[in-house]
Amino acid sequence: MAVLITGAAGFIGSNLVKALIARGGHVVGFDNLGLGCISNLESVLGHPQFNFEQIDLSDIDVYREALMRAHADDPITEVWHMAANSDIPAGISDVRTDLRDTFMTTFNTLEVMRELGICVILFASSSAIYGDRGGARMVEDTGPLLPISNYGAMKLASEAAISAATESFISHAFIFRFPNVIGTPATHGVILDFVRKLKASPGNLVVLGDGTQRKSYLHVEELIDAMIFIRERADGRINVFNIGAGDNGVTVRFIAEQVVAAVSHEASITYGKGNKGWVGDVPEFAYSIEKLRALGWEPRLSSTEAVRRAVREIVEQEATI
Amino acid sequence: MAVLITGAAGFIGSNLVKALIARGGHVVGFDNLGLGCISNLESVLGHPQFNFEQIDLSDIDVYREALMRAHADDPITEVWHMAANSDIPAGISDVRTDLRDTFMTTFNTLEVMRELGICVILFASSSAIYGDRGGARMVEDTGPLLPISNYGAMKLASEAAISAATESFISHAFIFRFPNVIGTPATHGVILDFVRKLKASPGNLVVLGDGTQRKSYLHVEELIDAMIFIRERADGRINVFNIGAGDNGVTVRFIAEQVVAAVSHEASITYGKGNKGWVGDVPEFAYSIEKLRALGWEPRLSSTEAVRRAVREIVEQEATI
Numbered sequence: 001m002a003v004l005i006t007g008a009a010g011f012i013g014s015n016l017v018k019a020l021i022a023r024g025g026h027v028v029g030f031d032n033l034g035l036g037c038i039s040n041l042e043s044v045l046g047h048p049q050f051n052f053e054q055i056d057l058s059d060i061d062v063y064r065e066a067l068m069r070a071h072a073d074d075p076i077t078e079v080w081h082m083a084a085n086s087d088i089p090a091g092i093s094d095v096r097t098d099l100r101d102t103f104m105t106t107f108n109t110l111e112v113m114r115e116l117g118i119c120v121i122l123f124a125s126s127s128a129i130y131g132d133r134g135g136a137r138m139v140e141d142t143g144p145l146l147p148i149s150n151y152g153a154m155k156l157a158s159e160a161a162i163s164a165a166t167e168s169f170i171s172h173a174f175i176f177r178f179p180n181v182i183g184t185p186a187t188h189g190v191i192l193d194f195v196r197k198l199k200a201s202p203g204n205l206v207v208l209g210d211g212t213q214r215k216s217y218l219h220v221e222e223l224i225d226a227m228i229f230i231r232e233r234a235d236g237r238i239n240v241f242n243i244g245a246g247d248n249g250v251t252v253r254f255i256a257e258q259v260v261a262a263v264s265h266e267a268s269i270t271y272g273k274g275n276k277g278w279v280g281d282v283p284e285f286a287y288s289i290e291k292l293r294a295l296g297w298e299p300r301l302s303s304t305e306a307v308r309r310a311v312r313e314i315v316e317q318e319a320t321i
Numbered sequence: 322m323a324v325l326i327t328g329a330a331g332f333i334g335s336n337l338v339k340a341l342i343a344r345g346g347h348v349v350g351f352d353n354l355g356l357g358c359i360s361n362l363e364s365v366l367g368h369p370q371f372n373f374e375q376i377d378l379s380d381i382d383v384y385r386e387a388l389m390r391a392h393a394d395d396p397i398t399e400v401w402h403m404a405a406n407s408d409i410p411a412g413i414s415d416v417r418t419d420l421r422d423t424f425m426t427t428f429n430t431l432e433v434m435r436e437l438g439i440c441v442i443l444f445a446s447s448s449a450i451y452g453d454r455g456g457a458r459m460v461e462d463t464g465p466l467l468p469i470s471n472y473g474a475m476k477l478a479s480e481a482a483i484s485a486a487t488e489s490f491i492s493h494a495f496i497f498r499f500p501n502v503i504g505t506p507a508t509h510g511v512i513l514d515f516v517r518k519l520k521a522s523p524g525n526l527v528v529l530g531d532g533t534q535r536k537s538y539l540h541v542e543e544l545i546d547a548m549i550f551i552r553e554r555a556d557g558r559i560n561v562f563n564i565g566a567g568d569n570g571v572t573v574r575f576i577a578e579q580v581v582a583a584v585s586h587e588a589s590i591t592y593g594k595g596n597k598g599w600v601g602d603v604p605e606f607a608y609s610i611e612k613l614r615a616l617g618w619e620p621r622l623s624s625t626e627a628v629r630r631a632v633r634e635i636v637e638q639e640a641t642i
Binding site (some may be wrong): 049088092097099103107110111129131138141142143144145146147148149150152153154157159160161164166167168238242 | 382413416420422424430431450452455461462463464465466467468469470471473474475477478480481482485487488489559
C-alpha cells in the first residue's frame with residue numbers, strides 16, 4: 001500500500017514526501033520537474049519506501065499509464081495532489097499556465113483516480129480562492145469566492161471539481177487552504193526574491209509596493225504537520241480547512257528588514273508605490289484557523305517567528321548553491 | 322456596434338437573441354448546434370440586425386478567427402456568454418462534456434475577448450454552484466461553494482476565471498446565477514421529459530424520485546428581462562446576481578400533475594424512491610433574490626404560474642413537431 005504525491009519535487013511536495021517516509025509510509029512521487037527540482041529529493045532517491053517518476057500530469061495518457069504501473073506494483077490508496085503552478089505572476093502573463101498546471105492536473109488526477117478506483121484525495125488549495133477581502137478574517141464557509149488571480153481561480157476550479165467528484169466516486173476529500181508557506185527548499189516567494197536581489201546588488205534592496213502589505217506566513221514544517229493531523233482526525237466526506245499561523249501576519253517591510261539584517265546589513269531599502277506587488281496580489285490577508293484549532297491543532301510559530309526562521313534557512317540554502 | 326451571444330441557438334440564447342434584436346441591437350450569434358437547434362432562430366435568420374455562425378467555441382483557433390471576422394465587420398462591445406452543456410446528467414456520465422462545453426468555452430471566451438480588447442462579459446452562471454444546502458435560502462455571498470455536479474463545478478470554475486479576469490482586462494462582469502428556467506423552445510428539462518414520456522405511453526407517467534423535490538422555476542421571458550435589467554442598472558466591476566422567482570418553488574409532483582392534466586388526464590403517476598432524481602441533482606432549492614429586488618426588479622410570475630404557462634407552451638411545441 002502506497003500513497004501518491006503529485007508535485008513531489010516541489011517545495012511543499014518534497015517536504016511531504018520526507019515526512020510521510022519518516023512515518024513509515026510508502027510513497028510514489030510524480031513531478032514534471034518544471035518548477036520542482038530533483039535535487040529537493042536527493043536524500044530520499046533510492047530509499048526503499050520511495051519511487052519517483054518524472055511525469056507531465058497535464059497529459060492524461062502519460063499520467064494514467066504511470067499511475068497504473070505504480071498501482072500494479074503497490075496499490076495506491078490515496079493521492080496527495082500538491083502539483084500546481086506556484087508562480088502566480090507567471091499565470092498573469094499567460095493564463096494557460098494555471099489552466100494546464102493547476103486546473104488540468106487536478107481534473108486529470110480525478111479522472112485517473114476514478115478509473116483506478118482510488119477514492120481518497122488530499123488537495124493543496126489556497127487562501128487565494130477568497131480573493132481580496134480587505135483584510136477581513138475568512139472562515140471556511142466565507143463567500144462569495146471571487147479570486148483575483150488566475151492562480152486562485154484555478155485552485156477554486158479544482159476545489160469545485162473535487163467537490164463534484166465527492167458526490168460520486170470520491171469517498172473522502174481533504175481540501176487544505178494554504179496561507180503563504182515559507183521555508184526550504186525555497187523555489188519562489190518574497191524571501192528568496194529579496195535574498196537573491198540583495199546578493200546581486202548588496203547596497204540596496206528594491207521592494208515592489210510600499211511595504212505595507214501584510215500577510216500571514218506559516219513554516220512548511222507546520223504546514224505538513226497540520227495536513228497530516230487533519231488527514232488523521234477529520235472524518236467528513238469533504239473536509240475543508242484553512243491552515244495558517246492564525247495571526248495577523250507581518251508586513252513586507254518586516255521581511256525586507258529581516259533579509260537585509262541577515263544578508264547585507266548596511267543596505268538601504270527602496271519602496272515602490274501602492275500596496276499591491278503585482279496584478280492579482282492580495283495586499284492584506286488574515287484568515288481564521290478556528291476550525292483547525294477546534295480539531296485540536298495549534299501552530300507553534302507565529303508569522304514573525306516563521307519569517308525569522310525561514311530567512312535563516314533560505315540564506316543558508318543560497319550560500320551553498 | 323454589436324454584441325456577441327454564445328449559445329445563441331439554445332433555449333436561453335435564442336430567446337436572448339430575439340429580445341436584443343427587438344430592442345434595436347445588432348447581434349452576432351455563435352453556437353456549435355450540439356444541444357442548440359438552428360430552427361430556434363428561424364424567425365431571425367436573415368434579419369439585418371443578426372448574423373449567425375456555427376462555431377465550436379471549445380476550439381480557440383476557430384473561435385478567434387470567427388470573432389475577428391465579426392469584429393472587423395461590426396465591432397463587438399460585449400459578450401453574453403450563454404454557451405454551456407445544459408444536459409446535467411450527460412456531465413455525470415462523462416466529465417469531459419462539462420469541461421469542454423461549459424468551462425473551456427468560458428476560458429476561450431475570455432482569451433479571445435482579451436486579444437480583441439472586448440471588456441464587458443455577461444455570464445450565465447447557475448444556482449448549481451451552491452451545491453446541496455438542504456433548502457437553506459442562499460444569498461450571493463453564501464459560502465462555502467461546494468457544487469455536487471460537474472455542471473455546477475464547471476459553472477463555478479467559469480465564475481472564478483471571470484473574477485480573475487476582472488482584475489486585469491475585463492472592465493465589467495455580470496454573473497447571473499440562474500434558477501431552473503422553463504419555457505420554449507424547450508430542449509431539455511423536467512417538463513419536456515414528462516410531456517414526451519406521457520406521449521409515448523399515455524396511460525402512466527413514471528417519475529424518478531418520490532416527487533417531493535422542490536425547486537423554484539422562472540419563466541425564460543422573466544429571465545431575459547432580469548438580465549437586461551441588471552445589465553442596465555448594476556454598475557459594479559463584478560456584478561453577481563441570483564435571478565429567480567423568489568419563492569419556495571413547486572414540487573416535482575405538482576409538475577407531474579400539471580403535465581398529466583394537459584397531455585393525458587386519465588394517466589396514473591408512478592413515483593420512485595428517494596428525493597434525488599440522479600447523482601448531482603439537488604433535491605430542494607430556494608434562494609434569495611433580495612439583491613435583485615433591491616436593484617428594482619420584481620418577478621411577475623410565481624413558480625406555480627411559470628410552470629402552468631410553460632406546460633401549455635411545451636405541450637404546444639411538441640404538438641407541432
